[in-house]
Amino acid sequence: MQNTAQAPRQRGSVWTDPQVRAWVFQILAVILVVSFGWYLFDNAQTNLEHRGITSGFGFLGNSAGFGISQHLIDYTEADTYGRVFFVGLLNTLLVSVVGIVLATLLGFILGVARLSPNWLIRKLATVYIETFRNIPPLLQIFFWYFAVLGPLPNPRQSLNFGDLFFVNNRGLQMPAPVAAEAFWPFALSVLVALVGIVALWRWAKARRHATGQRFPVALTSLALIVVLPGLTMLVAGLPLHWEVPVLQGFNFRGGWVMIPELVSIVLALSIYTAAFIGETVRAGIQSVSHGQTEAASSLGLRPGQLLRLVIIPQAMRVIIPPLTSQYLNLAKNSSLAAGIGYPDMVSLFSGTVLNQTGQAIETMAITMSVYLAISISISLLMNWYNKRIALIER
């Protein structure tokens, strides 16, 4: 009885049992990793103790005491390191978001241009892509910053565009909108128009499904968004007035300014990333088989509809995953801002703050977790989108 029960395990000793071996192996690996981690932690602890280096995150509450050239939220020198963190984070996000939008636009144009029937356009797109994707982005940033934007005139000799926009080596100065009294009625009317449009679309779609009749949705929507706010403006007056930059002392005062550091990094990153996105888009469009185009044409779809209803939805499935990784790359590359003094997360936090406090481990840990969080969020978002448009197999 006992013998038969044990028979299956008689194949060999315990050590050749793959399951046992797997467990032993895994436990060993975990022990190894954990003890290595502990070793590093212990070293760091000893080093910090012995050398009297302060540790902990208490410094976040201390006053920073230095100025920052670009802050999207209010910031003064008396604010804390904690606030510096948010200033840096927002600056990083600004570069990433603007860069992603521009790179996507440019990339899609390039991708389509690569497949253009026009020989010249095709070749130009190819030259663009092969040039810019083979040059390090940091070098491109330097080029824009030092070689292109550096030699711009100083504020007193700015290039003047109608006394509203000024270009000089301090950046691009432009009028800033300031909310006037009539702002809220105006905003409300825009909101009402938008809600109306959404409702109209739903109603039109339901009607088309039910009766097959079309409704001129686009025209009606346009009318709605123009007429409603227009009427409010007539009644209540202009919603915004513009604060125009004026030269005063060394610099322009008032208005908005896009500093050259921001311009060069956004330009360089979107131009660089667009080259990759262009190739992605081309591959995506080419992956839609020609039969689809022919089938759609034979169903009587017009070229616009063909592109919108048949090609793009299918191409997007191929484009989205590599596009996501390009977005991630752009977000990570925004850290190159440190090279030209744009106050992003890396140059502010693991640069200035690290130096003022000397707490390398804490500042680096914070910086890296921010990037991890950004990366993970973009991945999750794009995964969700990818799942939504994925092929539903029947």
Place this chain on the structure above:
Amino acid sequence: MKMVKSTLAVLTTAAVLGVSSFAQAGATLDAVQKKGFVQCGISDGLPGFSYADAKGQYKGIDVDVCRAVAAAVFGDASKVKFSPLTAKERFTALQSGEVDVLSRNTTWTSSRDAAMGLNFTGVTYYDGQGFLVNKKLGVSSAKELDGATVCIHAGTTTELNLSDYFRANNLKYTPITYDTSDESAKSVESGRCDVLTSDQSQLYAQRIKLAAPDDYVVLPEVISKEPLGPSVRQGDEEWFDIVRWTLFAMVNAEELGITSKNVEETAKSTKNPDIARLLGTEGEFGKDLKLPKDWVVKIVKEVGNYGEVFDRNVGAGSELKIERGLNALWNKGGLQYAPPVR
């Protein structure tokens, strides 16, 4: 986390009390003697203080301090290796033991001395923060800089002083922070900023790097105290003393009129007991520091006294042509003062 830390602290203290701290002191000198050279952290390019010439040889006051330490320990100023460090890396490099001495144009402040695990050994250069502007702007005082765009180096005391000064005088400014001095010099030249702010010595050094140095002036205001000096790790008194007394020896040598040219002569012939004690012909003062008897002779012979080092690198004998000013000896109206050897 906190508990682990305190437990750890208690454990280390309990287990190695005395033994550890004793073993710690002297560890650096032993290690240096064993490897045969002093590893010295310097800046990555600052004329007059530490920079590589066209042949890749390092020169400057900060470099000479390291060479003097090597001369004191080994009797040979060439037994030193240099690690160029960025402003960011410098403290970690010293804390972690990558370098034995940090001689990198570093301001002595309380937080650096206390919270970062460093000990400053003395002051090699009394500096103060100033402003460099283009003459075209027609500015003659820092008080007229309201609204200016200012270039600074990231993560330095200058950054904090600047904001203090402008806040105190109720002026507005836009800071542009760069990692290296090359970038800030380039930016003030291209007009990205109106003003470059830094320690005055650095401003003079930057100015000679500009295409048209005469178009720029250094404004008269000095807005901060910047005592620059070498630092060592906390917890090793012996090594701390060696570096500190190397500096003192150079200052004392200048005060007593000993130069690299006459030092060997003087050592043999001197009747002056001060000089004799300094140069090791009387007493065993080197031994207390665990250094050879003739350590000062070697320092002065191979590197020079403080005045020679100053002149050669930043003073009259250099391109920077900076006045001695605060850095003159105490008996000549300056601040350089060294305790006596006895």
Place this chain on the structure above:
Amino acid sequence: MTTHTFKPDMPPPALTFGPIAWMRANLFSGVFNTILTLIGLYLVWLIVPPLLEWAIFKADWVGTTRADCSREGACWVFISDRFGQFMYGFYPAELRWRVDLTVILAIVGAAPLFFKRFAPKAKYGIAFLVIYPILAYWLLHGGFLGLEQVPTSQWGGLMLTVVIAAVGIAGALPLGILLALGRRSNMPAIKVLSVTFIEFWRGVPLITVLFMSSVMLPLFLPEGLSLDKLLRAMVMVIFFEAAYIAEVVRGGMQAIPKGQYEAAAAMGLGYWRTMSLVILPQALKLVIPGIVNTFIALFKDTSLVIIIGLFDFLNSIKRATADPAWLGMSTEGYVFAALVYWIFCFGMSRYSMHLENKLNTGHKR
């Protein structure tokens, strides 16, 4: 009787053949296309002639100082004057033959691997991979066997860029393959560890990783142990690249049909033999282009070491443009840098495409 003679063939109408027809079909096939072509031509006219004029026709090529440049076009004198520094950094001039020799040895040593008919490729390749790094270290760094030591703080220029990239890829490949195996493993603990490692390194920018190597890593080492700055940067680059390589290799392994695993199991092969004899050879062959692309990315990324103050190619150029004797040469410097990086990266990407075509056998349906 008259013999019927054919008239000679008429040439095809000019509008369906020859350059005019080609232009009609490819450039002016409609109103929209014609407009595009005209815009394109305008762009070319806007960019190309001034560029050529600046870079070639009006450029100054000979001389030794800034005064030799007329400044109407590019001043290539700057590049030729500083060429040695751009290539070798501060590597002592009289020892630069050692760098040259290292490069020549690499080319000569690796050459047999690219010949089709060279039979003992695998054995030779492994021997080369073991012997060459030691030889290269001896030549570049020295300090033993009669060669004078050149500390890494004197390394620089293009040489440093290539060294970082080469060491990075050589270290990242084996580690990346192990990580890919770990990620595909059935053992949950191993899988979790691998995934965490890979996602961590892929989630952070290389700059922060390099900062970490220069300001944080030293604090994690035991007291008294300090590693060379370049070495620390290289270790970090290896970890960083390994995560990317791991994902590339995983892609290749996923493309191997399940039948291959089952067949290997049926033959009685264990895990390691299944992997090393059946799966990896096929998977690696599939992903060679992907690996080359990762290497191109790494090559471009090496320019980031500027941030931690290493004197790579880009940094030596940047430094040279700050030299008072050569002020105002940033454009020349950056264009030269761009050209060199471009030649390397474009060359490698062409090679990768060539490989892709050559290896395009097997599972592709």
